[in-house]
Amino acid sequence: MALLLRPRPPAGRRVVGGVAGVVLLAGFGVVAVFSAMIIATEPAFDVTRRPGCVATLAAPEPPGSGEPGAGAVWSPTQRANAQAIVDTGRRMGAPARAQWIALATAMQEATLNNLSGGDRDSGGLFQQRPSQGWGTREQITDPEYAAEQFYAHLLALPGWESMPLTEAAQAVQRSAFPDAYAKWEQAAADLLAELGSTAPGDSVESLVCAPAGAGGEVPSAPGAAGAALAFAAEQLGKPYVWGATGPDTYDCSGLTMRAWQAAGVQIPRVSRDQATAGQQIPRGQAQPGDLVFWSSNGSVSGVHHVALYLGNDQIREAPTTGVPVRDRALNWQPGSYDETRVLPFVIRPGAST
Incomplete structure (x- = not known):
């Protein structure tokens, strides 16, 4: 299915080309809600897992309903929105882990639906708010624009690469339910693999498995x-x-x-x-x-x-x-x-x- 994107809004749009170009557009207290849902499974998804990894190559299951976990099935519209999020991340040079976080965030905020409204003046895939500096109503309901803004804020966040998904998403979103993003980890990884992530050096293991941290191997205990x-x-x-x-x-x-x-x-x-x-x-x-x-x-x-x-x-x-x-x-x-x-x-x- 071909993905059709509306023309980019010509005014007030700030295109970010990578981490160095990221500009934070909102200050303290910004409330942003992102709604895009992606699950990834590229051909190399079947990796050797270290203990504790969540990532699995899910066996085919009966159609689901966009709920977390293996077997979740997304409508053509939801998949198109997810594809827009992933494509935007690639264009900006965002690594697969950032794409994974963006997908899970959009799944939680809007189940990958480009909503016209939401809480107060929220709208779009990520439920961003014009009153909080995220853009105009037309802009925040443009999947590509909304994804750009999410990536811009995420990539500018110090240490985001080592944060658990739910913490990284919450740091951008400031949600009233800070732990809610975690339940979409596997679904987002599965969808991302299906859509394909071409970032060099990325693997499903590195996405879903917890970062190893600077400590290295876990010592044995007597x-x-x-x-x-x-x-x-x-x-x-x-x-x-x-x-x-x-x-x-x-x-x-x-x-x-x-x-x-x-x-x-x-x-x-x-x-x-x-x-x-x-x-x-x-x-x-x-x-x-x-x-x-x-x-x-x-x-x-x-x-x-x-x-x-x-x-x-x-x-x-x-x-x-x-x-x-x-x-x-x-x-x-x-x-x-x-x-x-x-x-x-x-x-x-x-x-x-």
């Missing part, structure tokens, strides 16, 4: 901590289900509880209770197997997520709906979700308090 991490490694790739404690599905604290139970140490079921179930260690002294916590208010009372520390600033977690158990790097960029929400201490189960 004793009970090693047993806990070994159990959690066997759960990699299993689906996240809120309230689940295995053996086939897990939520964050269900995974950590079962991991340490397999090591002979009983800890509470809920993450907030786990934050007091062991020896409190300064975060800078964390060892493999320790529990890392995220809090909405900087204290135990606001704890809402927990993960197993792997060493070298990497974690093993059951993250959120639509994203299976995985390994990923912690993101310590100033202002990032990890940097602002991770508690300054970890808990070492089984140690004297």
Whole structure:
């Protein structure tokens, strides 16, 4: 199907040719909503996965309805919008990872539909707002223009390449639902592969798998901590289900509880209770197997997520709906979700308090 794009708006349009040409058009408080949906699977999609990778070459499934996960099926209109996003990224020199983030963002914001309206004065694939400096109504409902603006803001974001998809999207979008983008990771990767990404050096593994981070290989752990991490490694790739404690599905604290139970140490079921179930260690002294916590208010009372520390600033977690158990790097960029929400201490189960 041929992709037809409307003529570019002649006025107020700023074409960005690469990272060096990126210009931020909106200041503090910008609320942008992007709606484009892409899933990628190029011929080299069938890669050897390292532990914790989400990427898989999905087997054919019955037609879906544009929902996250394998088997999602997009209408010709949605696919055309996704193609516009990908083509714009290529023209701007944006790497495949940026295209993947753009697709997942558009999937969440508008399910790859070029909406004429939205919340307040939002519109288009990314639900951008004229009142916030994103362009005119005509411009933000031009898929190519809207994609350019998303890429411009993303590529200008320090450290975006090492951020988890949901954090990078949220840094641009400032959504009221910051974790919602994560559920589109696999769908966006699948669609991107179908549309084809020709950026040199890119692979599906590098897109969907969590960045390895500067720490390099994950060190081994002795004793009970090693047993806990070994159990959690066997759960990699299993689906996240809120309230689940295995053996086939897990939520964050269900995974950590079962991991340490397999090591002979009983800890509470809920993450907030786990934050007091062991020896409190300064975060800078964390060892493999320790529990890392995220809090909405900087204290135990606001704890809402927990993960197993792997060493070298990497974690093993059951993250959120639509994203299976995985390994990923912690993101310590100033202002990032990890940097602002991770508690300054970890808990070492089984140690004297």
